[in-house]
């Protein structure tokens with residue numbers, strides 16, 4: 001793995017950064033205030049091939065990997081335009097369909113996810129099964145008369161369901177041989193009868209809204225099951241295939257946001273003078289900003305390692321690195337944002353400078369898709385071999 005990025009990656013970074021700055025924070029804030037997604041930026045990023053950079057070439061993608069997609073998300077975030085839906089639509093859903101979808105599902109979805117004309121949300125979290133996804137109770141049963149699937153259950157905190165054309169729903173079905181429940185993934189189009197959504201009132205300034213979903217006898221044709229007939233036995237593998245991209249992309253989301261906040265603080269600290277010299281000359285201001293920069297750089301290194309392992313096909317090796325990258329990036333982001341707000345004094349809390357709203361946004365990367373504590377649990381048990389308390 002080249003520790004210093006390849007020339008192609010540097011060029012991609014520079015090009016995406018230019019696109020992000022063309023729109024900039026003011027554009028992004030406006031879309032959030034108008035309560036709509038950043039449609040123009042999404043469409044242009046797609047047209048330039050950035051959103052589908054990880055998807056297979058034969059289905060309209062760029063033929064790259066999560067390494068490239070994470071660069072796109074990081075740079076858009078660093079320009080003040082973090083597109084949370086990128087974590088879900090091309091990264092999780094695109095990966096799962098590209099690796100496990102039927103030919104028809106690939107043809108139907110991948111070109112559209114790549115060119116940005118369609119998006120897909122992802123729903124796994126349930127009210128009584130947050131961090132413990134083994135407890136999910138959304139069930140799918142087969143209507144033997146028609147061959148349809150019928151889904152029943154509830155989901156919570158699912159992002160972007162209102163704007164996504166469909167949601168990839170994690171469900172469970174009974175194994176006919178063993179009688180045990182096993183996961184399986186369904187593509188549920190937004191307006192399917194019985195698929196109800198209720199917006200959750202979040203204290204979050206973001207383009208994507210979160211929803212509680214109620215699935216009441218949602219009837220789906222047999223081909224809604226990812227992977228078709230074989231998908232019934234491959235649900236767990238499909239789920240795991242989506243987890244590493246999800247964590248790596250959340251790391252990219254956090255690093256981009258942390259870089260954006262840090263850059264605003266550095267800019268401010270260079271100029272703002274209340275004694276003889278700018279506040280940035282006081283080490284009490286400068287050192288925490290330097291620490292934030294170091295933490296973000298270290299997190300990026302782990303993210304690059306995770307992406308490299310994942311793209312090389314090492315799902316197991318990537319799992320540990322992706323968890324660690326997500327942890328490190330979230331911690332670095334939360335600290336960078338906090339320090340940035342503090343650096344601006346009172347201005348850190350004004351709408352004009354726009355940093356205070358990042359305090360809650362930064363916390364998202366610490367909670368979702370897997371919390372800080374669950375990653376520490378993972379490393380304690382999987383890496384260090386310590387016993388489990390739960």
Ligand SMILES: Cc1cc2nc3c(=O)[nH]c(=O)nc-3n(C[C@H](O)[C@H](O)[C@H](O)COP(=O)(O)OP(=O)(O)OC[C@H]3O[C@@H](n4cnc5c(N)ncnc54)[C@H](O)[C@@H]3O)c2cc1C
Pocket residue numbers: 088121122123124125129130131132156157158159160204210364367368369370371372373374377390
């Ligand atoms: C903005 C946002 C967007 C989201 N988008 C999506 C989405 O698109 N799709 C989706 O499916 N979900 C989404 N989620 C849900 C997210 O993945 C969950 O919030 C997350 O998995 C945590 O689950 P929970 O909120 O139920 O917390 P809980 O599981 O109730 O955990 C609460 C606290 O207890 C701690 N805890 C729990 N178990 C343990 C343990 N064994 N040891 C130590 N500590 C523990 C946790 O770390 C956490 O701090 C989103 C959440 C947010 C906030």
